[in-house]
Every structure is written in C-alpha cells, then in structure tokens.
Amino acid sequence: MPNGSLDYHLFGRRSQLSWTLRYKISIGLASALLYLHEEWEQCVLHRDIKSSNVMLDSNFNVKLGDFGLARLMDHELGPQTTGVVGTLGYLAPEYVSTGTASKESDVYSFGVVALEIATGRKSVDKQLEKGLVEWVWDLYGNGQLISAADERMQMDFEPKQVECLMIVGLWCAHPDRTLRPSIRQANRVLGFEADLPQLPTKMPIAMYYAPSSSLVSTVEPLITLSSINVGR
Template identity: 70%
Template sequence: MTVLPEWVMVGFSAATGQYVERHTLQYWEFGSSLTVAEDTSGNKARNVRIVVSIVVPVGVLIAGTIIAFIIWKRKKHAKRTPETTNLTSMNDDLERGAGPRRFSYTDLASATNNFSEQRKLGEGGFGAVYRGYLNDLDVEIAVKRISSGSKQGRKEYVTEVKVISQLRHRNLVQLVGWCHDKNDFILVYEFMPNGSLDSHLFGRRSPLTWSVRYRISLGLASALLYLHEEWEQCVVHRDIKSSNVMLDSSFNVKLGDFGLAKLMDHEQGPKTTGLAGTIGYLAPEYISTGRASKESDVYSFGVVLLEIATGRKSVGPGRKSDMGLVEWIWGLYGTGELILAVDDKLGKEFDEKQVESLMIVGLWCAHPDYNSRPSIRQAIHVLCLESPLPNLPVKMPVPTYQVSLSSVSSSEPSVTYSSMDLGR
C-alpha cells in the first residue's frame, strides 16, 4: 500500500531473441493488503442513531443484531466464490436434463476400491485415472480424480463437464457422470479397454494393423467434423494428440479430454484464448498469437495422422531424428520418397494409396500457413480417396515472424511465409 496506487495492472512478458522457445507459467496468484471500506446506507445509519437516542438498551440490541447479520452475510459471500457459483449453476443445468449423472464420492470410492494403486490406469498433470466398476449400472468406468489444490485442474473440470455433457457423437468419449464433494473433483467416463492411441504407436501395447490405423484416422476426422461444423456451436478442442485418442474394445476412435476446449460461433474467427496444449502438436500461428481456431485444431490433427503412418512421435524421446516429424516427412515428400517414412512394424502389409493419402493429408493439415490448410471436411474427402491429392510445395514453407511497431502495440506479430531450404 505504501508503494502501489489503489488500482494497478499486473502482467507477464517474455522474450526469446532469435531463437524459438516456449515460456510456460504454471501457476500464479495475486494478493492485496488493501482494505476498501463498504458504504453503509445513510437512511439505515440515521435510523440507528434515532433508535439509540430514544431507547439506549433497544438501540444496543438492534446494533448488535445488525453487526451479527453483516458478519454472517460477509462470511456467506466469502464462501460463495465464483467457482462455487459456477458449480451450483452447473449442477442445476445438468440435473434438469438427461445425460451424465451426479455421483457421490462414496459411490466412486467403492467403484475404484478406494482409489487403490492397483486400479490406477495412468496419471497426468492434474490428476490420476482409475479403473472402476458400477454395480448398479453393470458397467466398467474410467474415473479421473483431479489433484487437490490444482486450481487449473478444477477449471478444466468445470469446462469439461459443461462442454462434453452436451455433445453426442460416436467418436467422442462419453461422460458418464461427475462428482464434486467438498475438495474432490471427479469425472467419470466410459471405460476404453484398448487404451490410448499413443500406447499402441509408441508404447508396449500391441502394434496396430494398417486397416485399423486407417479406420482410426477416419474416425478422428469424423469427430473433428462434428465439433467444427455439425454441432450448434463450433468446439475448438485445443489439445488433439495421440494420447487423447482413445480406443474401445473394437478399436473404434473416441476423442477425449475436453478440459481445454473453447466454444465459439461458427462465423467467428480465431479467438484469443491463451496458449494451451502440447508441444509438437501446436500450430505455429497459435504459438505466436495465442489465438485458437479450427485451423489450429486441423494442424494438430495433421500431426496425429503423420504419427499414425510412421509410428514416430512428433517430438520428444523415441525420435530417430533431431528434425521435427512434419519437417522430416515434408523432406521425403519433396524427393518422392514418402514410402520410407512408413512404420517398420507394418512390414509391407499396407495399402500404398491409403498410406500416400494419409501422409499427404497430414502434411496439408500441418501446413505452416493456416490459410493453406484444408477444412476438416476437405481433408476427409481426400482421405476417403474421393478428391485428388493436393499439390504441396516441394520444400516446407517456414513461418517468418516480422514484428512491426503497430503489431507491438496490439501484441499481434504479422506473419509471412516463404519456402526455404531446411537442410542442416
């Protein structure tokens, strides 16, 4: 209070110079010691003074009652945080309609053997997922328990329940129910016996045949078409990656994890949401501007297609080359040697036309220039061999960011693209 004025703005900035980096702010909070006195009603104050002047004992009693009431109201207001209000509103909305049901903590603890380690399927940044069984429904479930104290995890919990509870599509993970008792925030999904796509492509699960991989790519495209064009609003997923592509007992695709999803009108352009997602799947313009769009989702979809065809991760451990996956495959496309990128685990058991279509569509969707990417509907037509393959540049275009004075003031760098030699 001795340094800052009553009203201030707090922000963050970062610079990378000539290199590409990603600065991630995991958590922050702001506290203030400023106390703003609340105004009291002039009429109420005058009434109290009149009463006190007439009958002192009665006045003391009334004043005590008023003070107690104010303290009670303040405590009640303090407990009713925006998050509590959101959850109460969400309960009312969901319990009025059909769809996901609300579970008690006791029900889910019983279903997962009190969230035992033996039932744990995996653990992410915001919590762990457990395998469970609901006796009354006679169904297996996957139970995601948000880590206590994770504010971002709770925010994603609210987003996911609100968004996915409204969506109905055969290629989206079904939300069975939810629970938020006290400090526990839990999501209940249908159980996926064959786990996630990445566990088959890069993990220890059984390798996938080409026919299954091709069907997975079409199923994922169908889910994205529904989100982008067929539902009443456009849903931008913002975290499409192979670990969020789940597989049921018949290896049918179920896209999950809508904690980062954003809703926007179909006519609306890119929306500033702040950067979120996973490195290796993020579109270059999204990294630069923080504006999520259908085009940035399509980019992530293209990267997943390339992973399906090659069995290689977009980035990180397990890569056979320091070069990015998109860059490496684009180089092979330019020399007419795409076949060299096909996953060795497939041997020669694949359809060459489908493989070529899958990889070229993957490159098309992952084009550095978002204006040159297809819509998901256009991509599906080519994947199904119903439209001719696109003609892509022989060399991968590279985004070049030029920050002008006007773009500095608006915090939006201008972007140009050029075809450059990517040889090292």
C-alpha cells in the same frame, strides 16, 4: 476405453496396430473433429488434439477425449485469442506465436497425429534431427514418402492409403494456416472422394510475430482438467 489410447499402441507396449486399423482410426478422428467444428450447434475448438487423447473402444472406434482445454464459439466467428495451452509438438506455429486458437490450429494438430499414425514416430522424436512434419516433408519432396511408413508394419499396408494419409497430414500441418484444408476437405480426401493436394517439394516457412515471454510461459506440456468423449 477397452483398447486404451492411441499412443499406447503406437509408442507403448500394446500390440502393434494393423494398417487397416490405423486408417480406420485416422478417418474416425477426422470425423470426430468434423462434428466438433461444423456439425454441432456451436463450433468446439479442442485445442489439445494428440495421440494420447484419442481413445479406442472395443472395436477400435475413436472417442476423442479430454475437453479440459476446449472452447466454444459461434460458427461465424473467426480465430479467438485464448492464450497458448496444449502440448508441444502438436501446436500450430501461429498459435504459439499469437495465442490465437482456430479451427486451423486444431487441423494442424490432427495433421501431426495423422503423421504419427502412418510413421509410428512421435511428434517430437529424439532420433530425428528435425521435427516430424519437416522430416516427412523432406521425404515427400525427394519422392521417398513411402519410406516414412512405420517399419514395424513390414510393408503390410495399402501404399495408396499410406501416401494419402501422409500427404493429408502434411497438408493439415502446413506452416501457413491459410493453406490448410478444413477438416471436411481432409475427410473427403481420406475417403478418396477428392484428389490429393499438390504440395510444394520443400516445407514452406511462414512468418509470424515473435511470441512474447508471457505467451511462451503459458504453454503447458500436459494438463488434464476434465474429460468427456465425442464420437459419431
């Protein structure tokens, strides 16, 4: 892809992305995931959505890449026990605990990427004393959400869009998978076709079964088995 991957722009040496492009990329990624989850003949669970797998063409259109960990399932089936694979920092808590992949675990990963786009911070940021989701959620609860926006944009952004993207990011990364939106619902909010959700001021804590050592050992930080691109 002429413009490489999203992470190079957010965290590497490539030129900084304008807010207009960031929001375009967010909507493009949501649209690609909507196609995978609901609009193809089978549901595709990507299982490794992260900024380095978001590829950008010459016009900064999104192509979601690296389907080496993806799984197909019928639309009417629920979550599938597949074993834990993917990248730490983007994995939904219930996926780590149970090894059960689902549309909701993909949506969680999308939420983390949305927060990365808005804040310019990595999902695992050593400068933060807590995870990215919890850090943004604390600012949301304190009424300071806009302060999480990437400082390198120098306030050159549309505040309503920044707020929308971060709230949708938190909604998608909700610790309780039953309270996350479908990617279609997230898409509608990002397009200002539906109202923003009302989230609790404090990040909820969801309870799951303790992971077994065999499950934990299967979490792989970065595996590339094959790559294909899905765009719309």
